Amino acid sequence: MDWEPLVLTFKLALITTAILLVVAIPIANWLAHSRSKLKPVVETLVSMPLVLPPTVLGFYMLVAFSPENAFGGWLNQHLGIKLIFSFGGLVVASVIYSLPFMVQPIQAGLSSLATTLREASYSMGKSKITTLFKVLLPNIKPSLLTGVVLSFAHTVGEFGVVLMIGGNMPGKTKVASIAIYDEVEALNYGAANSYSLILFAITFAILLLVYMANGGYLKRLNR
Amino acid sequence: MISLDVHKKLGSEGGCMSLDVQLSVDKRQFVSFYGESGAGKTSTLRMLGGMLKPDSGRIVVNGETWFDSEKRINLRPQQRKLGYVFQDYALFPNMTVEQNLEFALFKNQDKKVIHELIDFMALGELRYRKPESLSGGQKQRVALARAMVPRPDILVLDEPLSALDVRMRTKLQEYLLLIHKEFKLTTLLVSHDIGEIVRLSDMVFELHNGQVVRKGATDEFFGLNKTSAKFRFSGEVLKIQQEDVFNVVSVLIGNDIIRVVVDPNEANNLRVGDRVLVASKAFNPIVQKL
Secondary structure (H helix, E strand, C coil): CCCHHHHHHHHHHHHHHHHHHHHHHHHHHHHHHCCCCCHHHHHHHHHHHHHCCHHHHHHHHHHHHCCCCHHHHHHHHHHCCCCCCCHHHHHHHHHHHHHHHHHHHHHHHHHHCCHHHHHHHHHCCCCHHHHHHHHHHHHHHHHHHHHHHHHHHHHHCCCHHHHHHHCCCCCCCCCHHHHHHHHHHCCCHHHHHHHHHHHHHHHHHHHHHHHHHHCCHHHHHHC | CEEEEEEEEEEECCEEEEEEEEEEECCCCEEEEECCCCCCHHHHHHHHHCCCCCCEEEEEECCEEEEECCCCEECCHHHCCCEEECCCCCCCCCCCHHHHHHHCCCCCCCCHHHHHHHHHCCCHHHCCCCHHHCCHHHHHHHHHHHHHCCCCCEEEEECCCCCCCHHHHHHHHHHHHHHHHHCCCEEEEECCCHHHHHHHCCEEEEEECCEEEEEEEHHHHCCCCCCCCCEEEEEEEEEEEECCCCEEEEEEECCEEEEEEECHHHHHCCCCCCEEEEEECCCCCCCCCC
16 A cells, blocks of 8 residues: 555645644634624635535636636746645645634634633733733633644545645645545555545544543543 | 723613713722613723723823823723723633732733732732632632732722622722722722722712712712711611501611611601611610620
8 A cells, every 4th residue: 555645645734734723813813803894704705615615616726826827827937836736735725725624613712711811911911912822822722622633634534625726646646535536446445445444543533532632531531 | 190081882781871971080099980780880990991992082090191082092901001800800710820910910020029919918828729729709819919910000890899708708808908008009999889888988989871970978978977876887678567657677787687667757768679878876886795
């Protein structure tokens, strides 16, 4: 069995999750506390990947990133970045595709905190940034963990977007879910089964760990 | 000196309310805000703290303009030197008692103040505990100590004692008075409890429907200076019973219920739930050790 697709899958999921954490915290913070009229629009955009077929997302990204078109051509000419059929393109697509899975738990966590926590911190002269990192985020660790794990698992399970924008290039864009499809098409059920079983086991283990951590089981075991 | 003149439309229970409050508080006064819930007491203090933006008006504190709608000045809560104690205490659950206090230090502030406050508020045994393991009274002491760390000139207390039992209240009222004097504070307190207000404050503002309807020195406000009574307590009417030629009124004072004989004409003015003053003038009360 070829391990490359699995390694690629987890590399993609890891990088995507790391980027998402950085991107989603400010968005979630804004959504949780803003009273702007734009809020419903932003909320909708963030949630779109939940309901849109991945192929739709993949198709538009394929068009947008194509060097033939304005945006893709600009990226290619000025920055030398080619996003279609490359690992970089997969990362960008995955970040957009998994955005709601990171934003929504963090937003829900922040909204559930008492507003007086923020106000108390402000009244002590602490900035919004300090308040966010020292007071708010440490008190929503379960939500952060949920966001991280859901995004990671969702990226591992991604298929349609990857196929549209990345294609099936070994070592570059051939992730495990694509490899499974590929092996099945070649009637290579044994290899497909190996990939599938590994993905199944790892995903199960990750989710189990989260539910145990958030349910307090791990703490109780420690005692 | 605090001078505040603010207007704001508030969406409250039972429709819209327009808040129009003008008041001024002298330096080192202990002032109470009294009135039914929804009257605008908390909103007024939140505007002072910068957590709620008035539609229009001016807030000037010790010569410094904190808010001016005409000049478009609106200091952020961070820039207003003010200690705020919230009704729900707002202790940070991720930090121990000591860390909660340390968080409140401003840049380069001497840590000595933490130890002083821990001693002053008798928090020594609690310093390494997390807020979730503290009782209501303990949380309140921590919140009070934390608000004092940056050494504010003004302390705002939003119904800080309403969730505590009578004994704990009395104890914390002592702490409040002590802090008010020790740190030379101007203190603003929201309270429903007349006993508490009489005990703590120099001056009272009564709010109703977003307006200051009455204000005055505490003694005058509750008519305490009119009776030269030998002893007096405030309480709540629990029951009014009609007898042949007189009425018997049961009054709850602290945790005790006392029964007082009242002329029927006077009893007609009383309703169950009224706050009343029970005083004795003609006879010396007897004091017996319990």
